[in-house]
Amino acid sequence: MAKGWQVKWFLPLMIVLFASLQATVVHAELKTHQIKAAYLYQISKFVFWPEQRKQAEFFRVCQLGKDRYEGTLQKMTGRTVFNKPVLIQNIQNLQQASDCHLLIISSPKKMDKKTLRDWLAANQVLTVVDGATNSNVGMVAFVLENQRVRLHINLDLAEHSGLAFAANLLEVASHIERGKP
Amino acid sequence: MSWLPQLHLRTKLVGSIVLTSVIAVLATSFAFVQYDRNQETATVSEDMKMLASIIANRSTAALIFGDARQAESNLKALGENPNVVMACIYDSGNDVFSYHHFTHLDQQPCPKNPKQSALTIGDSIEIYEPIELDNLLIGTLYMNVSLDWLSKRWREQITYIFYVVFMVLVAAIIVAKYLQMLLVRPIQQIASTARNITEQKDYSLRAKKGVKDELGDMVDVFNTMLSKIEEETESLYSSEEKFRQLSSLAPVGIFQINLENQITYVNNRWVEITGINQPLVNLEHWLGRIRMGDRRRTLKAWSELAQDHKPFVVEVGFEQEDNTITWSIIEASVLYDSKGVIYGYMGALSDITDLKNAQLQMENLAFYDPLTGLSNRRLFKDRLSKAVAESKRRGTFIALLFLDLDQFKRINDSLGHDAGDQLLVEVARRLQECIRESDTVSRIGGDEFTVLLTDIDSSHGVHHIAEKILQSLGKPIFLNNQEIINTASIGITLAPSDGDDDITLMRNADLAMYQAKANGRNNFQFFSEEMNKEMMGYLKIEKDLRTSIDSENDFIIYYQPKIDLINNRFVGAEALIRWIPDGKNMISPDRFIPIAEESGLIVPIGKWVLRKACMQVKQLMDLGVWPSDAKVAVNLSARQFSDPNLVANIQETLEITGCPVSILELEITESTLMDNVETAILTMRQIKEMGISIAIDDFGTGYSSLSYLKRFPIDILKVDRSFVMDIPSDLNDMAITAAVIAMAHKLNLRVVAEGIETTEQLDFLRSNRCEYGQGFLIARPMPASDLEDYIQLPRKVS
Numbered sequence: 001m002a003k004g005w006q007v008k009w010f011l012p013l014m015i016v017l018f019a020s021l022q023a024t025v026v027h028a029e030l031k032t033h034q035i036k037a038a039y040l041y042q043i044s045k046f047v048f049w050p051e052q053r054k055q056a057e058f059f060r061v062c063q064l065g066k067d068r069y070e071g072t073l074q075k076m077t078g079r080t081v082f083n084k085p086v087l088i089q090n091i092q093n094l095q096q097a098s099d100c101h102l103l104i105i106s107s108p109k110k111m112d113k114k115t116l117r118d119w120l121a122a123n124q125v126l127t128v129v130d131g132a133t134n135s136n137v138g139m140v141a142f143v144l145e146n147q148r149v150r151l152h153i154n155l156d157l158a159e160h161s162g163l164a165f166a167a168n169l170l171e172v173a174s175h176i177e178r179g180k181p
Numbered sequence: 182m183s184w185l186p187q188l189h190l191r192t193k194l195v196g197s198i199v200l201t202s203v204i205a206v207l208a209t210s211f212a213f214v215q216y217d218r219n220q221e222t223a224t225v226s227e228d229m230k231m232l233a234s235i236i237a238n239r240s241t242a243a244l245i246f247g248d249a250r251q252a253e254s255n256l257k258a259l260g261e262n263p264n265v266v267m268a269c270i271y272d273s274g275n276d277v278f279s280y281h282h283f284t285h286l287d288q289q290p291c292p293k294n295p296k297q298s299a300l301t302i303g304d305s306i307e308i309y310e311p312i313e314l315d316n317l318l319i320g321t322l323y324m325n326v327s328l329d330w331l332s333k334r335w336r337e338q339i340t341y342i343f344y345v346v347f348m349v350l351v352a353a354i355i356v357a358k359y360l361q362m363l364l365v366r367p368i369q370q371i372a373s374t375a376r377n378i379t380e381q382k383d384y385s386l387r388a389k390k391g392v393k394d395e396l397g398d399m400v401d402v403f404n405t406m407l408s409k410i411e412e413e414t415e416s417l418y419s420s421e422e423k424f425r426q427l428s429s430l431a432p433v434g435i436f437q438i439n440l441e442n443q444i445t446y447v448n449n450r451w452v453e454i455t456g457i458n459q460p461l462v463n464l465e466h467w468l469g470r471i472r473m474g475d476r477r478r479t480l481k482a483w484s485e486l487a488q489d490h491k492p493f494v495v496e497v498g499f500e501q502e503d504n505t506i507t508w509s510i511i512e513a514s515v516l517y518d519s520k521g522v523i524y525g526y527m528g529a530l531s532d533i534t535d536l537k538n539a540q541l542q543m544e545n546l547a548f549y550d551p552l553t554g555l556s557n558r559r560l561f562k563d564r565l566s567k568a569v570a571e572s573k574r575r576g577t578f579i580a581l582l583f584l585d586l587d588q589f590k591r592i593n594d595s596l597g598h599d600a601g602d603q604l605l606v607e608v609a610r611r612l613q614e615c616i617r618e619s620d621t622v623s624r625i626g627g628d629e630f631t632v633l634l635t636d637i638d639s640s641h642g643v644h645h646i647a648e649k650i651l652q653s654l655g656k657p658i659f660l661n662n663q664e665i666i667n668t669a670s671i672g673i674t675l676a677p678s679d680g681d682d683d684i685t686l687m688r689n690a691d692l693a694m695y696q697a698k699a700n701g702r703n704n705f706q707f708f709s710e711e712m713n714k715e716m717m718g719y720l721k722i723e724k725d726l727r728t729s730i731d732s733e734n735d736f737i738i739y740y741q742p743k744i745d746l747i748n749n750r751f752v753g754a755e756a757l758i759r760w761i762p763d764g765k766n767m768i769s770p771d772r773f774i775p776i777a778e779e780s781g782l783i784v785p786i787g788k789w790v791l792r793k794a795c796m797q798v799k800q801l802m803d804l805g806v807w808p809s810d811a812k813v814a815v816n817l818s819a820r821q822f823s824d825p826n827l828v829a830n831i832q833e834t835l836e837i838t839g840c841p842v843s844i845l846e847l848e849i850t851e852s853t854l855m856d857n858v859e860t861a862i863l864t865m866r867q868i869k870e871m872g873i874s875i876a877i878d879d880f881g882t883g884y885s886s887l888s889y890l891k892r893f894p895i896d897i898l899k900v901d902r903s904f905v906m907d908i909p910s911d912l913n914d915m916a917i918t919a920a921v922i923a924m925a926h927k928l929n930l931r932v933v934a935e936g937i938e939t940t941e942q943l944d945f946l947r948s949n950r951c952e953y954g955q956g957f958l959i960a961r962p963m964p965a966s967d968l969e970d971y972i973q974l975p976r977k978v979s
Contacts, residue, residue, distance in 0.1 A: 035247075042245045045315055151246065168242035172251045 035149045036142050037072040040128060043140055043151075044081045044102055046169035050124050050162055053101060058087035062097050065106030068130065073104075094119050102126045108134035120161040127157070135177055139163065143174065150174040191365045195357040202353035203346055210342040214335060221331060225264070226306055229326050232259065233310035237322040240270055240312055244278060244320045252279035259283070264330055266305065269323040270312070271295045278320060295321045304328060367396040371403050384411035434509075434530030437516070438464055445525065454509060454532045456501055472498040472506060479511070486526060490515045496533070496888040508537035510888055536927050543920040546913045550624040552602055553609035561623030561631055566683040568621075568635050569676055580643040582632040582650070583672040583690035584612075587702040589628035592665060600660040604667060611653045615646060630669075631690070637675075647671050647705040655703065670697035671705035679708050684775060722776050725762045730785050735762050738793050739962035742971055743814070743933060743955045746947050749976040753812035753846065755955060756794040757962050758786065778818055787821040788830060795840035797965040802844070806969050812846040812874060819853040823860075828867045842872040848899065850878045858889050869894040876933065880921060890928060897953075898925040902936025905956070909941045922949045 040061065059081040061073065067090065076086045081101075089100065094116070097103050105111055108129040113136055120127070129138030132152055139161070141152040151172060156179030158165060170176055188196070236255055243251035256268040260283050269280040269291035282288045296309040297318070305327050312320040367390075374388040387407060390400040428435050434451030438444050442464040452458055457467060464483075471479050475497040482493035492514035498506040513528030548560035556564065565581065572579045586608065593601035605628065612622045612630060621633040632650070637643055650671065657664045672694025674680065679689050693708040700706060729735035740754035758774075761767045777783040794813050801807035821827060835842060847868060854861040854877070865875055876897035900921050907914040918934070925932045934946045937956030946954055960971060 039246060042314075046242060148247070150248075166242070168239060169246075171239070171255070172242045172246045172248040 032144070032149060033069045033072045034075075036130075037069050037075060039142065039149060039151070040073070040102065040104070041076050041079060041081070041086070043128070043169065044126070046166040047126055048164040048166070049082065049101070053124055054082050054084075056084060056099070056101070059084040059102075060087050060089055060100045061102045061104070062089045062091045062100035063104045063106060064091055064094070064097060068104075068106050097125060098123050100125050102128060104128045105134075105137055108137040111137050113137060117157070117160060120157065124162045126161075126163055132175070135175070145174060153177065155179065190368065191361045194361050194364065195354065198357035198360065199350060199353045202349050206346050206349045207342070210338075210345065214338050214342070217338070218331060218335065221334070222302055222306070222328070225326065225328075225331075226300055226302060226308075229262070229265075229306055229308055229324060230300060230310070232262065233308045233322050233324050236268070236324075237310040237312045240322065241314045241319060244270060244272060244312055245314060249279045253281050256281040259324065262326070264327045266325045266327045267291070268325070269295075271321040271323065273319050275321070289325075291323060295323055297321060302328075363392070364396065367391055367400055371400060374403075374407075378407070384414055431529075432531075434532075435527070436530065437525055437527045438513075439525045440523070451530055454507065454530055455499060456507075470499050472500050474498070483513070486513055486515065490523065494888055494892075496537075498537075506534075507532065508534040510891070536924055539920045539924045539927075543917050543924070546917045546920075551913050553606055553624050555609050555613075555630075556621060556623040558623065558625035561621065561625055561633070562683060562687075564621050564623075565631075565633055565686065568633055569681060569683055569686065571635070572676055573681060577635070578637045578678070579676045580634040580637050581674050581676070581686045581690045582634070582643075582647060582705070583674075583687075583694040584630040584632065584650070584669045585694055585698070586628040587668045587670060587698075589667075592660070592667065596661055596663070596665075603660055604658060604665070607658050608654060608667070608669075611656075612650060615650045615653050643673055643675070647673060651703060651705065668703035670694055670702050672697055672708065673705055674708040722768070722773055723780050723782070725765075726760075726773060726777055726780070726782050726786075729760065729762055730782060730789070732763070733789060736760055736786070736789060736793075737964060738790060738797065739964055740794075740813070740968045741955050741962040742960040742968070743953050744959055744976070746934075746943070746951055746954045751808060751811060751972050751976075752953055753814060754968060755814040755848070755962075756790055756816070758790050759962075774818075778820060781820060783818045783820050784824055787816075787818055788834070791815050791831065792834050792838060795834055795838040795845070798844060799838050799840045801965070801969060801972070802841075804969070806972050807844070808972070809844075811972075812844050814846040814848050814876060816848045816878065817853070819850070819856065822849055822853050822864065823856075827864065828871070831868070831873070832871065846874040846876055846897065848876045848878040851880055854893065855889075862889075862892055862894070865894050895930060897933055898930050899933045899935055900951070902956075905934050905936045905942055905946070906938070908939075908945050915945060918946070918951075919949045922946075922951050926950070 044059070061076060063069075063073065067073070073088050077088055079086050091097055091100070097119075103125045105127055108131070116127070116137060126140065127138045128140045128142070129135070130142050132141060132143045135141040135152045135154050136157070139154050139158040141154070143150050143152050151169070152175040153165060153170060153173040154177040155165070155170075156177055159179060185193075236259060239258075240252050240255045242248070243255060252270050256270065256279060259265045259268050259281070263283075265283050267280065267282045267284075267289065270278045271291075272278040275295055277291045280291050292307075298311050299307070299309040301307045305325055308322075308324040308326070310322040310324070311318050312322055367388075370388045370391070374386055378384060378386050384407060387404045388400050390397050390404075428448040431448060431450060434454045435446075435448045436444055436451050437446035444462055444464060444467065455467065455470070457470075468476065468479060468483070475495070479495050479497050482495050485491045486493055492512070494510060494512045496508070496510050498508050501507055510531045510533055511528060512531075513526050515523045516525045516527050518524045548557055548563075549555070550557045568579050571577075586604075589601065589604065592604055605624065608630065609622065609624060612632060616622060616632060616634065619635060621631075623631045623633070625631055632646075634643060634646065651669065654667060654669050657666055659665070672690045672692065674686050674689035674693055676686055680686050689708040693706045697704050697706040737759050739757045739759050741757055742751055743753045743755065744750060745752050758770060759767060760770070760773055774783070777786055794815050798807055798813045802809075817827075824830070831845075831847075834840075835845070849861075849865075854865075868875060874896045875894065876899055877893070877895055878899045879901040880898045898921065900918055904914045904918045904921070908918065909915060922932050931952045933953040933955065934942075934951050935955055937943050937946065937954045937958045939958060942956075943954065943958060963971060
């Protein structure tokens with residue numbers, strides 16, 4: 001093998017390798033958001049909505065607080081849930097969320113649990129949060145386990161709001177929080 | 182399958198029952214197994230499909246949320262069904278998302294490129310079930326279900342079927358054996374009875390009836406049939422015995438021949454006649470003993486019998502070992518069995534040696550002149566008529582020379598009869614020298630000779646021969662040491678220019694001979710038509726006959742009585758016609774009968790004679806003169822005999838006159854009968870059936886074959902007057918007369934001798950047991966009025 005070949009190809013190869021490594025990190029972050037966004041859409045299909053909630057004009061996906069999905073939620077636009085077009089909305093407070101079907105709570109730590117629980121008793125809204133520790137606020141919590149997005153489900157909270165999940169969904173949940181018997 | 186009908190009935194019965202049962206069980210079982218398999222497969226498929234649908238549904242979330250662990254745990258739930266081998270879940274990109282094997286052995290990877298939705302049943306059931314969420318395909322479930330359990334089930338079923346088949350086999354054999362006993366035994370009974378009957382020929386045996394069903398009926402029918410056969414056999418036996426007795430007593434030989442020409446039966450008489458004593462000779466051997474002259478004719482008749490089934494009667498001579506010939510008549514016809522199929526021939530053999538010898542002797546005497554050895558008048562006439570027929574057929578000429586010695590009477594008177602005889606012998610010899618072999622010289626009377634020349638070219642040739650004859654006869658002859666010069670006159674006629682029948686030719690030649698005599702003797706004359714017409718007045722006579730027939734007054738009947746030669750009793754009379762034309766003398770029947778015969782006038786004349794004779798005899802009967810057993814004999818001419826209305830005419834005449842049938846006798850000349858023998862026999866039978874007797878007139882002048890004579894239904898033979906006439910001077914005629922009488926007696930016929938003129942003749946006839954006679958010695962022909970007196974005249978018994 002000629003010595004010239006090594007000099008000639010080594011540098012560009014190294015550059016490409018480094019660049020691709022950087023890209024992988026960015027890409028992994030993006031992919032997680034995308035998966036969560038996709039899961040959001042899918043979860044809504046495994047939820048038994050009360051009949052009057054199905055009467056709405058749109059299937060409203062509301063984001064309370066800043067957009068933690070980096071715009072990937074917009075990809076849900078144009079799809080339908082129980083034949084209603086998906087509408088993405090950013091809201092600032094809980095009062096604005098009474099028309100929502102799905103409420104993404106960006107900052108669960110700031111949410112008063114008591115207030116939310118009371119509000120949920122009156123409004124059948126599916127709450128979604130990130131992180132296992134926030135499952136007392138979100139009926140569905142996205143949890144990263146072994147580099148994979150898994151679901152934790154707070155069945156108690158959902159039942160409190162008058163919502164129910166399909167067994168299928170429960171089967172794939174890695175943790176289920178149940179109310180006291 | 183040709184062996185099948187040869188099997189025993191019992192084998193067939195047992196075989197068919199066992200086979201049917203086993204086939205039925207097997208077919209039912211396999212149909213059931215197959216149905217079960219299909220049903221099971223369908224059920225399993227359905228179950229699995231449903232299971233697949235449930236699992237697919239359950240796996241949606243796992244698939245959506247990428248939970249392969251949960252997906253596998255869902256798949257593990259399929260392990261509840263032990264037949265599921267493996268299951269796979271594919272994502273929407275058809276990549277394997279999750280899978281599970283339920284067996285440790287022979288693990289296969291999930292199939293690539295899954296189908297969206299399918300169910301295939303092969304060695305195993307493969308199911309592809311789409312996993313959908315909100316009508317969107319998000320993945321596919323694959324399941325592989327083993328069908329090994331089905332094969333195992335099948336093997337178990339086969340084993341079970343085997344046990345059932347075995348049991349059915351045993352049961353079928355038991356049932357079949359029982360049925361065999363029930364069905365075959367009565368049949369075996371019948372068979373063994375039939376066998377015993379065949380072996381012992383005892384038709385009184387009967388089959389035992391063991392059951393009362395259809396087989397019992399069959400035994401009854403069989404036994405009834407045996408009774409019938411027994412009856413038939415007995416009647417057949419008695420009939421055969423009757424036939425055997427008849428056959429052994431029969432005076433004729435009886436033979437039966439099969440289709441292979443083997444003689445299968447002969448009676449004793451056949452052995453006696455043929456002299457063949459070895460049993461079962463074949464036909465060829467027997468017919469091989471027929472003399473050459475008859476063999477071809479017999480073989481031809483036999484082949485016609487075999488081919489056309491035509492019965493035959495042949496007269497044959499058998500050569501015996503001592504070189505003598507036995508004469509026989511063989512009659513044979515075909516034998517038909519009950520179905521009308523020919524199975525052989527049967528016939529009778531009559532020994533006619535005595536008759537035949539008599540006939541041969543008679544023929545010889547009858548047709549040749551014993552002095553010169555030349556053919557006599559009878560044979561000559563026959564040859565002449567044959568030659569005339571032959572010349573007509575071939576269009577050739579014949580010549581007839583009629584010779585009369587000029588000085589014979591003088592030589593006879595002066596030198597004696599012996600010298601006369603020597604002269605005749607010498608003349609005969611010289612005549613024969615002058616002609617060809619094919620020509621015929623005959624002596625037809627005392628010093629009258631004829632020469633018949635056939636196949637001649639011209640009258641010139643005849644001229645030459647006639648000159649040669651005159652020259653030859655004119656040479657001196659030494660008689661009693663004296664040199665004698667004898668001459669002859671010859672009349673010559675040619676056929677067909679001068680005439681085309683024997684009677685005309687004879688007359689012409691005779692006429693020409695008289696012309697030669699008139700011309701100074703020792704010369705010959707050819708016949709000319711003028712001579713004939715002048716002498717015969719033929720046309721005149723015919724014309725007169727017609728006139729007389731119209732008026733009927735010119736004919737009268739003369740009756741010549743016939744008597745019983747033993748007791749001189751009147752037994753009848755022959756009706757003879759006499760013709761006395763108005764204002765003329767009586768014309769001899771010899772003169773007008775031939776003319777009437779030739780012109781056809783004989784038919785009305787014959788009818789008149791019959792009617793008149795019947796009327797007159799009826800009158801005599803009414804007067805009580807005519808004896809009830811006497812017969813009036815009426816001559817039937819050849820023309821009358823061949824008249825198709827003959828029988829009807831006779832019947833009508835008898836009815837009109839009221840004359841009883843029994844007194845009528847018809848005389849027919851032998852030559853008339855020989856014209857057409859078969860028709861003649863038919864006509865005679867019809868006449869005979871009416872009850873009328875038939876006599877053969879002028880017997881001895883024709884050539885009656887004995888076989889024909891036997892078949893003629895006749896009662897009487899009339900010996901021709903020409904034989905009787907020369908008794909006792911002519912020994913030959915005496916011998917002939919005796920032979921004729923003997924032969925007639927052999928044939929059960931009675932004999933009437935005609936022309937008895939002397940007591941010597943009468944004595945001779947009596948000594949030869951001739952029954953009846955007529956002639957001038959007894960009575961001349963007489964009119965009816967004289968006959969009345971004649972019958973009543975007392976006659977003494979001689």
